[in-house]
Amino acid sequence: xxxxxxxxxxxxxxxxxxxxxxxxxxxxxxxxxxxxxxxxxxxxxxxxxxxxxxxxxxxxxxxxxxxxxxxxxxxxxxxxxxxxxxxxxxxxxxxxxxxxxxxxxxxxxxxxxxxxxxxxxxxxxxxxxxxxxxxxxxxxxxxxxxxxxxxxxxxxxxxxxxxxxxxxxxxxxxxxxxxxxxxxxxxxxxxxxxxxxxxxxxxxxxxxxxxxxxxxxxxxxxxxxxxxxxxxxxxxxxxxxxxxxxxxxxxxxxxxxxxxxxxxxxxxxxxxxxxxxxxxxxxxxxxxxxxxxxxxxxxxxxxxxxxxxxxxxxxxxxxxxxxxxxxxxxxxxxxxxxxxxxxxxxxxxxxxxxxxxxxxxxx
Amino acid sequence: xxxxxxxxxxxxxxxxxxxxxxxxxxxxxxxxxxxxxxxxxxxxxxxxxxxxxxxxxxxxxxxxxxxxxxxxxxxxxxxxxxxxxxxxxxxxxxxxxxxxxxxxxxxxxxxxxxxxxxxxxxxxxxxxxxxxxxxxxxxxxxxxxxxxxxxxxxxxxxxxxxxxxxxxxxxxxxxxxxxxxxxxxxxxxxxxxxxxxxxxxxxxxxxxxxxxxxxxxxxxxxxxxxxxxxxxxxxxxxxxxxxxxxxxxxxxxxxxxxxxxxxxxxxxxxxxxxxxxxxxxxxxxxxxxxxxxxxxxxxxxxxxxxxxxxxxxxxxxxxxxxxxxxxxxxxxxxxxxxxxxxxxxxxxxxxxxxxxxxxxxxx
Numbered sequence: 001x002x003x004x005x006x007x008x009x010x011x012x013x014x015x016x017x018x019x020x021x022x023x024x025x026x027x028x029x030x031x032x033x034x035x036x037x038x039x040x041x042x043x044x045x046x047x048x049x050x051x052x053x054x055x056x057x058x059x060x061x062x063x064x065x066x067x068x069x070x071x072x073x074x075x076x077x078x079x080x081x082x083x084x085x086x087x088x089x090x091x092x093x094x095x096x097x098x099x100x101x102x103x104x105x106x107x108x109x110x111x112x113x114x115x116x117x118x119x120x121x122x123x124x125x126x127x128x129x130x131x132x133x134x135x136x137x138x139x140x141x142x143x144x145x146x147x148x149x150x151x152x153x154x155x156x157x158x159x160x161x162x163x164x165x166x167x168x169x170x171x172x173x174x175x176x177x178x179x180x181x182x183x184x185x186x187x188x189x190x191x192x193x194x195x196x197x198x199x200x201x202x203x204x205x206x207x208x209x210x211x212x213x214x215x216x217x218x219x220x221x222x223x224x225x226x227x228x229x230x231x232x233x234x235x236x237x238x239x240x241x242x243x244x245x246x247x248x249x250x251x252x253x254x255x256x257x258x259x260x261x262x263x264x265x266x267x268x269x270x271x272x273x274x275x276x277x278x279x280x281x282x283x284x285x286x287x288x289x290x291x292x293x294x295x296x297x298x299x300x301x302x303x304x305x306x307x308x309x310x311x312x313x314x315x316x317x318x319x320x321x322x323x324x325x326x327x328x329x330x331x332x333x334x335x336x337x338x339x340x341x342x343x344x345x346x347x348x349x350x351x352x353x354x355x356x357x358x359x360x361x362x363x
Numbered sequence: 364x365x366x367x368x369x370x371x372x373x374x375x376x377x378x379x380x381x382x383x384x385x386x387x388x389x390x391x392x393x394x395x396x397x398x399x400x401x402x403x404x405x406x407x408x409x410x411x412x413x414x415x416x417x418x419x420x421x422x423x424x425x426x427x428x429x430x431x432x433x434x435x436x437x438x439x440x441x442x443x444x445x446x447x448x449x450x451x452x453x454x455x456x457x458x459x460x461x462x463x464x465x466x467x468x469x470x471x472x473x474x475x476x477x478x479x480x481x482x483x484x485x486x487x488x489x490x491x492x493x494x495x496x497x498x499x500x501x502x503x504x505x506x507x508x509x510x511x512x513x514x515x516x517x518x519x520x521x522x523x524x525x526x527x528x529x530x531x532x533x534x535x536x537x538x539x540x541x542x543x544x545x546x547x548x549x550x551x552x553x554x555x556x557x558x559x560x561x562x563x564x565x566x567x568x569x570x571x572x573x574x575x576x577x578x579x580x581x582x583x584x585x586x587x588x589x590x591x592x593x594x595x596x597x598x599x600x601x602x603x604x605x606x607x608x609x610x611x612x613x614x615x616x617x618x619x620x621x622x623x624x625x626x627x628x629x630x631x632x633x634x635x636x637x638x639x640x641x642x643x644x645x646x647x648x649x650x651x652x653x654x655x656x657x658x659x660x661x662x663x664x665x666x667x668x669x670x671x672x673x674x675x676x677x678x679x680x681x682x683x684x685x686x687x688x689x690x691x692x693x694x695x696x697x698x699x700x701x702x703x704x705x706x707x708x709x710x711x712x713x714x715x716x717x718x719x720x721x722x723x724x725x726x
Contacts, residue, residue, distance in 0.1 A: 059656065068656045069628065252652065265432065266668075271654045284647030289615065291634045291663035293422065293431045298661040300654035305629075 002031040008128035008340045010073040014061055017279045017348055020341030023061065024079060032131060034088065043135045044090035046101060049363065051128055052082040052155035053334070053343040053356040055188075055250075058278040069302045079340075080127045082155045084143070086363050094137060102154050103140045128340055130361060147323035156189050156355040157329040158319050160303060164272060165193035166314050167306035172270045172299040173246050177202030180242055182259055185250030186223060187214035189331075189355035190272060194248045195223050196327055206241050208234060208255065210350045217354075221328045229255065238262035251276045253283045260290040269298040279348055330354035365394040371491035371703045373436040377424055380642045380711055383704030386424065387442060395494060397451065406498045407453035409464060412726065414491055415445040415518035416697070416706040416719040418551075418613075421641040432665050442703075443490045445518045447506070449726050455500070463506045465517050491703055493724060510686035519552050519718040520692040521682050523666060527635060528556030529677050530669035535633045535662040536609050540565030543605055545622055548613030549586060550577035552694075552718035553635060557611045558586050559690055569604050571597060571618065573713045580717075584691050592618065601625035614639045616646045623653040632661040642711055693717035 006028045014023045039045055056070060057079070064072045073079050087099045095101060134140070143154055156162065175181070181198040185191040186207030198205045199222040207223040209215060210230055218226035225241045227234075235258040238244060243264035249256055252274025259269065276282055290296060321327040332354045334343040339358060346352040369391045377386045402408055419433060420442070427435045436442050450462045458464060497503070506517055519525065538544070544561040548554040549570030561568045562585040570586040572578060573593050581589040588604045590597075598621040601607060606627035612619055615637025622632065639645055653659060684690040695717045697706040702721060709715040 069658060252655075256651070274652050274655055277652050282649075282652060284649040285651050286645075286647040288619070288648050288651065289637050289640050289645060291661055292615075292637055294663065295432060295665050295668065296661075296663045298654055298659075298663075300657065300659045300661075302658050305658065 001035070002033050004028050004130065005030040005032045006130050006337045007078045008337050010061070010075055010077060010079045012075060013063060014279075018058065018061060018341070018344050020345055024341045024344065026338045026340070034131065037089070037131075037133060039089055039091050039133060040135050041091050043133060044092045044095045045088045046085040046132050046134060047088050047363070048083055048085045048127075048130055048132070048360045049100075050084045050152045050155055051337075051340070051358040051360055052159065052161075053340065053347050053358060054081065054161065055273055055275050055278065055347055057081060057344060058275075058348055078127045078129050082160050083360075084151050084154045084159075085132070088131075092137070095134070095140065095142060100143045100145065100151060100154075101140045102143050102159060103138065128337060130337070145319070147319045149319055149322060152331060152333065152357045152359070153319075153322065153329060156331050156357060157193065157322055157327065158315075161189035161355060162193055162318055163307065163310070163314055164303045165190045165197060166318060167303055167310040168270055168272065168299070168301055169194060169197045169248075170310060171306055172268060172301070173198075173201075174268055175201040175203055175246060178204070179245035180204045180206065180264075181246040181248065182238060182242070182244040182262075183207045183223075183248040183250075184229075184255045184259075185209065185273070185275065186218045186226065187211075187354065188250065191248065191250055192218070192221055192330065193327065196221055198246070203246070204241075206237065206244070208237075213353070217330065234258040235261055243267075246270070248272060249274065253277060257285055257287055260285070260287050260296070263290060263294050263296055265294050267294060267296045269296055271298055271300040275348070275350070331357050334358045336360065364398070365396050367391050367493065368393040368395045369493050369700045370441045371700050373424070373438055373440060373442045375438060376426060377642075381421065381424060381704070381707050383708055387704045387707065389701045389703070397494065400452070400494075400496060402452055402454050402496060403498050404454050405500075406496060407455045407458045408451045409448040409495050409497060410451050410726070411446055411448045411490075411493055411495070411723045412463075413447045413515045413518055414700075414703070414721040414723055415522065415524075416703065416710050416721060417444065417524065418636055418638050418641065418710055420444060420707060421638075421711055441490045441492050445523050446490075446723075447514050447517045447522075448495075451494075457500060458497075458503065458505060463508065463514060463517075464503045465506050465522060466501065466503045491700060493700070508682070510682045512682055512685060515694060515696065515720045515722065516682075516685065516692060519694055519720060520556065520685055520690065521678075524552035524718060525556055525681055526670065526673070526677055527666040528553045528560060529681060530666055530673040531633055531635065531662070531664055532557060532560045532611075533673060534669055535631060535660075535664070536561075536564075537631055538564040538566055538609060541567070542608035543567045543569065543627075544609040544611065545601060545605070545607040545625075546570045546586075546611040546613075547592075547618045547622075548572065548636070548638065549581045549589065550574075550717070551613065554611065554613055555581070555584055555693065556690065558584055561609070566609070567604075569600065569607070571600075576716070580693065597621040598624055606630075609633070611635060612637065616640060620648055620650055623648070623650050623659070626653060626657050626659055628657050630657060630659045632659055634661055634663040638711070638713070694720050697721045699723065
């Protein structure tokens with residue numbers, strides 16, 4: 001019996017913010033028959049359950065000849081990202097029927113030139129469509145989920161964003177008890193984990209976000225000072241509660257400038273993202289000289305490069321911390337592939353309330 | 364018999380470039396009698412032989428309440444810096460008569476709050492004056508100079524600038540054979556050493572400076588590609604010969620922007636200085652987002668923090684490499700304390716030809 005294989009197609013490269021229906025469109029024209037779908041030896045059929053919508057995706061909506069760490073989306077093809085699915089049919093000894101799988105775009109990073117073009121034959125569990133046949137394991141893993149967490153958590157707190165916070169905090173923060181940490185974008189999945197890891201390490205935490213509701217959330221997870229950057233002056237807050245020893249940067253722009261201004265000597269800047277620049281090109285940084293004058297180390301990174309070092313430790317510790325309530329998690333679930341365009345825009349604008357997850361289907 | 368104790372006095376904080384006679388002035392009004400000068404127990408009298416004039420000094424010509432890594436010069440007092448002197452009289456068991464001593468401003472950094480105000484009782488061998496009585500060892504060292512190098516080298520190639528290049532290259536470059544290195548300010552004492560260290564490590568070196576004569580010098584010490592940034596477009600050169608894996612930044616500004624543009628994934632940026640910004644405030648950086656997108660690590664540093672780790676190794680290796688001709692050295696000697704103001708301006712403008720050293724007196 002034919003079923004709809006819905007897809008989210010990348011339709012055009014946006015100039016500013018991505019526009020739902022123009023940048024990406026939902027396409028339900030393909031019907032497939034799951035019974036008769038051919039599965040190659042070693043391959044398996046995955047049904048998509050949850051997909052992740054993340055800030056970095058804006059960087060993939062670019063001209064294909066522009067280099068960056070993640071490959072560009074290709075106009076006319078489904079977009080891809082992180083996702084969780086369930087195996088419906090299998091000719092693989094590892095990815096058996098009923099197994100839950102988690103996938104990343106590392107397929108492209110690992111096997112091709114990082115930052116270069118995507119190979120047309122690449123595929124990924126997380127293609128934004130309902131069903132995918134994988135010819136091989138690609139870059140997937142089987143989730144065991146001993147803690148019975150909601151599967152959606154594996155694209156958020158227990159997935160790429162959680163890893164981003166956990167791994168880069170361990171790798172770059174050199175946090176010492178009593179140090180002062182500033183986290184921008186502190187209500188998101190990455191920032192909210194950084195706040196909690198910094199508190200576990202005995203640091204004082206200053207955190208910013210763009211709504212009073214997010215400020216309350218940041219306080220509830222332990223931020224010592226939380227403020228709405230739209231109604232408070234960031235530099236004033238940092239001058240009052242700083243100087244800062246560690247800055248976790250999710251936003252760039254004027255907030256980065258304020259952090260440079262309020263940085264202590266020997267500060268570490270963990271450059272996770274610069275969402276203020278993704279859609280509008282961003283504002284120039286006028287005081288980069290502080291990097292020299294204050295002996296600041298700045299670490300740009302992508303989490304894929306840290307996974308080999310921390311992945312085992314992450315899956316051993318973090319799902320357990322979440323299950324026990326020691327790490328608090330918040331997500332906002334969007335319904336259906338039809339909502340992907342809206343979710344993408346909300347994440348870029350910061351109008352989302354928490355980690356954006358798209359519920360695609362039940363098992 | 365009284366002698367003149369000439370001094371270079373910091374007269375006023377400059378707005379733009381320091382002006383000889385206005386920013387610093389030579390003062391020969393003090394006469395002292397070396398015979399009757401009291402020396403406290405543990406103290407000693409030093410005669411200044413050579414003084415160093417370096418780019419970072421501009422940062423010390425600021426309002427005293429502005430924080431930075433090096434303490435501000437105090438209006439009305441002699442400036443200070445790195446120097447070499449000889450002990451004329453001593454009540455110290457370590458700093459004996461006839462010993463040659465080398466000093467840094469670490470006195471302030473080590474014993475006071477870094478970046479905060481200078482203590483009025485601090486003193487330093489390198490005060491820009493002819494004679495100084497040290498009440499204790501301060502932050503001086505005795506030079507043994509087995510290789511019989513010119514004493515002036517100990518404020519240049521075998522002093523702070525040489526250490527800057529040697530120590531930060533070891534600490535931050537993670538250089539691998541075959542990588543491409545870009546060095547701005549490549550004809551100066553720091554940059555010219557970086558070029559040579561990078562070549563010793565098997566790297567390809569692109570180097571820039573502001574005159575054709577400096578370009579010839581950079582080629583003569585091994586730069587594979589050397590160019591005059593005033594007559595060539597930096598980004599064009601980097602695009603042609605890059606991408607760059609390591610950027611040694613002495614200048615900041617548009618050159619830093621070009622380096623970010625031409626950086627490879629995982630590039631290391633060693634942020635040694637930003638002379639383009641010292642006198643004019645500098646131009647903003649429009650493409651800092653590459654730090655995230657290309658996983659760039661940027662290391663601001665000051666050499667004092669690396670000295671405990673590398674000092675022994677430096678003095679063991681570098682004077683020998685210089686004596687054997689394996690490390691090439693160039694300096695430009697200015698005559699007398701009267702020339703300090705001109706030397707300072709030349710270093711800031713880049714009209715100096717090589718490491719600026721002031722010959723103050725013979726032994």
